[in-house]
Amino acid sequence: MSINKQISSSVNDIRFCKKCVISNQRPRIVFDEEGVCSACRYADEKKTSIKWAEREIKLQELCDKNRRNDGRFDVIVPCSGGKDASYVAHILKHKYGMNPLTVTWSPFEYTDIGRKNLDSFTASGFTNLLCTPNKILHRRLAKAAFFAVGDAFQPFVYGQMSYAFHIALGLDIKLVFYGENGEAEYSGDLTTKEWPGMPLDVWSEKYFKGVTVNDMVKYGIEKNIFSETDLTQSDLLFYAPPSIDELKRKNIEFQWMGYYRKWFPQENYYYAHENTGFEANPSGRSEGTYSKYASLDDKLDGFHYYLGFIKFGIGRATSDAAHEIRDGHITREEGESLVRKFDGEFPETHFNEFLEYLSISEGEFWSVVDSYRKEHIWQNNNGSWKLRHAVWHEGS
Template sequence: MTNAITHAMACRRCLYTRRHPLGLVIDDEGICSGCRIHEEKDRLDWTAREARLRQLVAPYRSPGGGAYDCIVPVSGGADSYYVVHWVKERLGLNPLLVHYNTYYNTALGIRNLANLRIRFDCDILVQNVNPESVRRITRATLRQFGSVYWHCLAGQTVFPVQTAVRYRIPLIIWGAHQGLEQVGMFSHEHEVEMSRRYRRDHDLMGREADDLLTLFDTLTEDDIWQYRYPGDDDLDAVGVRGIYLGNFVRWDPKAQHEAMMARHAYGTAPFARTFDCYDHVDSYVYMDIHDQLKLYKHGYSRVTDHACREIRHGRLTREQGLALVRRHEQAPLQHLDLFCHWLGVDARALQFILDQHRSPDHWQQPEPGRWIFSGPSTREPATASDAGVDAGFRANDTLERGGSRAYIVVGKGYP
């Protein structure tokens, strides 16, 4: 493919293309909608946005101070520390933390989660779905539409809503909206809230729990019922709403993580497949086989997301971002044997299934067992800046497995 065609499909500022799975448009100047919405971060009055946030949460404060004011979904990675910091220390709310156990836990993630609830002195509810059901669901979603993370996304987005209904706590506070941050699906000023439709169409790849039940699989009602979104009557009776902190606070994950590392001892670790060592340190799978599947299906992986974000924040040039993508994009998987052992499949059989989900837009197979990738990192020419690019991320821990072949199911408290 020629450079002219490449640039017609790709943003001139970041590395995203029109094939982004969330949907992306490129304007007449060659700039994508995600970059255009990111420009709002430099022109919005964030003091006024914070005042708007305080006004919004005020009616949800417990009058006597003895009840939970809101729900905050958390994990041992991502933006959990920063969201709880804002909710507890900046807004002065009393949150109930909720956590869906993905069963892909690293020791560092368990430590981070325990440290989180202790540092911020918060109560937490943890959902542990029957691990045999989780395994059956993962086998089904992997075969049907190439996802080993559906159950994580489904559980992480439904358990907080179920808890809001069950405990009659109407306000849920999430971090940033993925569609806004990546592709400019909305403006910050739209103040878009979490919805059943966005969850189904994007988080769950168009498949609700009931869509997994087919005549050709082994899943039953007992496997999937805990992933059902509450009905409208139940939601309306409590007045459940989910707001995104990123609509009211200037969102900058690198700066936020580094602040939480310094202030609250958030633990980070290096990955082979990206330069960002702050996100998703709680999972052996996210930056491993899940990331490989993303590359197979969409022609790009998480390192591109990280590079685009850093380009938009002005910490990398486009050329430097592309160099980091080339360096990390096809790094070998480090925890494939662990995943195979957990799922109960042979590595060669698993690879056969994975290959069924390669997109012909990005992968060609000239002969059996040989694949050629044609993503943006292979189409655009390398430059002298490819050597020695440093994105400025620093790990303070590791993801070492310590010889164990088992995922950590339930973690003990951190002393």
């Protein structure tokens, strides 16, 4: 049984954006009357109507308001050592004169290149707190999440969002700077695109409307994935946000750099390579896509993208190509052929580690995967699964 609240809202009539390669199966994306997705419309606004010079001034004012000269940290940047957050931390320190503390919620299993990038990042002059969750608990939560919502990645997301705010509260640091607003950049949820950051009330409401860590714990206990005795409240602390009232009382703010400065992942890559020693994937590209510099640090990442491909028919190459088309790096035609070539490629390299991490069999893995195939997305031809609609045979 799934407790995923996203999937039920997808529309059955599959369409693809006329400008990029994304389909309307992506949660919360909106297509306009010309058949163009909201993320493409937002990308146009970034090029034409957004007044970046004004936003630059706002960023300077925000930094001026928060900069400390008393030897204390004044901004937190959640950063695993990837290109985007490395860029954010570096410009805050060197262009805006801030004193960033970087915090990392550990990947499930660091890849060699991921660990190396984090080391290079601190070696370039940053203090970093690396929080590594209790692995017995973390593995069980990942297993519960895999069965409950078809995504073992969920416990990472909880900590990635929450941990930084516990540190902000504990050290009285008023700013927490994330990279881009994913809703505006990738989905185009129109309500958020004018926001410089996530209002704490909205964040907390979204968090509690979704599947929370407490829901996951309850599910895990019901399904005998773990027992009450495996859990302590203290180990669960960083998986949920701290008191929102307390964050508000202390004026702690959740900000996105993508609001203040044009967000170009490819440029962040060049910047981080130059300034923080960031290296791309040594094997040339990541499984399931053609790109070599995004989401490199976790051996289990590939399964998050793979399950997204199963649930929505949207794989990692589709997301990468859509973004690069919007940024003008590739054409839609090139995007289609990249999707055809790489989307849905199985993340074979770390499959055994994934099964071991979750303590599940290959049979259990595939039965969960197949339970997320929706009738309007997939068809079974003599035992092999095929997408009913793909951007490369849609001719749109």
